[in-house]
Amino acid sequence: METKIPDKIKELLESKFPGKEWLSALQTDVTSTGAFGEEWLFINNEDLAVAKESGGSAQLVEQITLNQVKDARAVNMVGGGALEIEYDSKVHRILLYSNARAHEFTNAARIVNELVKEHRFRETTEERKRRYCPKCGKPIAWSSDVCPRCVKKRQTFFRLFQFTKPYLHQIMWIFFVMVSATFAGLIIPYISKVLIDDVLTPKRDMWRLAPLALSMFAARAASVILGALQARESALVGSSTVYDIRAALYKKLQNLSISYYDKRHTGALMTRVNSDTGEAQNFMVSWLPALLQSSFQIIGIGVLLFVLSWKLTLYIIMPVFFTVWFVRVVYPRVWVYFHRFYEKRSRMSATVSDTLTGIRVVKAFGQEEKETNRFNEKSQDLCDAAITLERKWTIYNPIMSITRIVGVIVVWYVGGKYVFDADPKKMMTLGSIVAYASYLEMFYGPIFMLTDMARVVTHSLSAGERILEVLDAKSEVEDAPDSVSVPRIKGGIEFRNVTFGYNKLRPVLKNFSLVIKENETIGIVGKSGSGKTTLISLLSRLYDVDEGEILIDGINIKKIRYDDLRRQIGVVLQEPFLFSGTIAENIAYSKPGAELLDIVRAAKAANAHDFMIVTKPDGYDTYVGERGGRLSLGERQRVSIARAILHDPRILILDEATSSVDTETEKEIQDALYRLIKGRTTIAIAHRLSTLRNSDRIVVLEEGKLAEQGSHDELMAMQGVYYKLVQIQSEIAKSRIFI
Secondary structure (H helix, E strand, O other), X not given: OOOOOOHHHHXXXXXXXXXXXXXXXXXXXXXXXXXXXXXXXXXXXXXXXXXXXXXXEEEEEEEEEHHHEEEEEXXXXXOEEEEEEEEOOEEEEEEEEEHHHXXXXXXXXXXXXXXXXXXXXXXXXXXXXXXEOOOOOOEOXXXXXXXXXXXXXXXXXXXXXXXXXXXXHHHHHHHHHHHHHHHHHHHHHHHHHHHHHHHHOOOOOHHHHHHHXXXXXXXXXXXXXXXXXXXXXXXHHXXXXXXXXXXXXXHHHXXXXXXXXXXXXXXXXXXXXXXXXXXXXXXXXXXXXXHHHHHHXXXXXXXXXXXXXXXXXXXXXXXHHHHHHHHHHHHHHHHHHHHHHHHHHHHHHXXXXXXXXXXXXXXXXXXXXXXXXXXXXHHHHHHHHHHHHHHHHHHHHHHXXXXXXXXXXXXXXXXXXXXXXXXXXXXXXXXXXXXXXXXXXXXXXXXXXXXXXXXXXXXXXXXXXXXXXXXXXXXXXXXXXXXXXXXXXXXXXXXXXXXXXXXXXXXXXXXXXXXXXXXXXXXXXXXOOOOHHHHHHHHOOXXXXXXXXEEXXXXXXXXXXXXXXXXXXXXXXXXXXXXXXXXXXXXXXXXXXXXXXXXXXXXXXXXXXHHHHHHOOOHHHOEOOXXXXXXXXXXXXXXXXXXXXXXXXXXXXXXXXXXXXXXXXXXXXXXXXXXHOOOOEEEEEOOOHHHHOOOOEEEEEEOOEEEEEEOHHHHHXXXXXXXXXXXXXXXXXXXXXXX
16 A cells, blocks of 8 residues: 555455455546545455545445456546546446656556456556655655655754764864854953943053953954864865765766756756755855854853843843744745745756757757747746845845844944943943944844844755755666676577556557567667667666566566666667767777777677777777767767677667768678677667668567567568568668659
8 A cells, every 4th residue: 555545444355355455546536526635446356346435434345256347448638647446347437646646546447357357466566666655644755755745854854964974073073163163253352341330430540451452353253263163174074075965966976877967957956066056065065154153142141131131131132033933934934935936046047058969950940049048938037037036035134133123223322321320230231232233233134134144044944955856766776686797798688578658658668578689689670760769778677567578688687686687788879879988988888997908809799999090090099079979870870889899798789880981981880790799799779770670689679568579581571571671771772862
């Protein structure tokens, strides 16, 4: 059970179905009348039940025995869907739900059909289960365990503060220096009191003037020097802490599965790494030390104010209480505007990332003005959000200033009356009033800093929540607890009843099965969208299958350590990606620390050595530019093949490796690939069917299913799907001759 079942419904089930174990329990978000509300679906080996709460009690809406059921299906409708059960020669609509719950009830229909038709129950994989917040019971995002409704800002702060554990000794030292600097600063007004009351008026004690003046200078110097030392150490610890946060965040992003990136925009994730960690750094380095120092000052000055005149302190404390109350009322209301501001900023960053990444396409189609307008629209949204935020935030600043003025006026008016008071118990000296006014100014400084700090803390904790959301995200592809190390893969592959879809409601591969022998070369063909690239993505374990399993050497790939699996699978893509750096660095990317001699051998095997020596003045030290933009597509592809050769994988995947190059370049690449595939299991995808003729076997996919398999001649003799694809390509080739 993924969410908490209401107690009354639980009691109803126990009374109606005593001793029954429920295999599935799902909560709808739309009632049978079409209104938003909750109803519950329960399934066991024999029964299907629908229950709901109404009028403070639970009632059973539907009770169906599974041996009556002929079929179950989830029907898609506008904005939602319905679960329909066929029994008694009729189709009964038993539940409604929104699109947010569609995948759950699609899976429920599958469970019912398997129980009815196959008399078995297969528990869904953990990735397909809907997760709910254990506190509020509401669904949470697939890629995160953070519930935005229940997240606590204090908890966010303490979780970020855990990154400071390696620096506890430095923090203790900073704490000591901060207390010392605060103490030194608090001495100065007291010295001024002594100067006025005991030296200047009325005694005019000249002998004490110089020592007190020097003491005041020493206290001020000590305060400044200790403050500088504290700022230096705080910057060191704060920057180091944020470095650790940024490193943990980037490492987490590297370890998350591809499906995490499918659901998010690259620009938004870049904002997390750059801007959000920058906000955290600003808080850790600048504002957190100021927060602590202000807290010490408030405590110390508060004590001194009571010592000088507890009655006068009662007068000035009222404006302070008003200030604190005002901040606590306004602060929660402003929080939502900070979230909105950061969301708009992330969207603008995503737009910039999109446009700059595809700048060649923008210029090729002359869409500069369109992209400029699109950016201006996002930028205007951010501007509006920033203006709204500042307007909301600055509403109470004048009130804060007035509160400060009121406090000062109260001190001089009430304190002045105490100076003239004849009662010794009420009387205050002029020095006490001056010292009190100085302490009050020092007191209000931290108070108002803390009120402004609320804005900074809000900024920082909003950024911290987004950082923690990434750190808390769970990868859908992880090592199983019982995974085993496989240092050397032989290369035998089996796809066994594999079903998978990027959208769980629309599977790309459907009950697909295929056996590939060790060192066999397999060609994969099919129309666009038939599942070719999905097949190799599953083999590389970029995603995990929804149903079925993939085995290598008889071991489920989920049981093979992820590092061992990826280390022994090499991929050559249709559009090779090269990183900014030299040609040698890109070839060696698959094998860090490779010797130059090994790099040269791999380049020669990939037919990449000659073009580097002849056409590139810097040879292997040639800088390839961003994404390899300084090299032609054919050159990038040969560098990519050299990288795969150096990797020396046991299983090689070729995804349209020659589809975008000219005929001469294709021949050179084909020669390199021929040397590469020797002695290893190879899976090649190609639209040019002629490139697969020499494969040991050709597998034809159609609509996610295995349509045909065999050699080229065998498939041509069948005159099936493959034959039609060959005929189509032949017609296209003939038509090009006359263009």
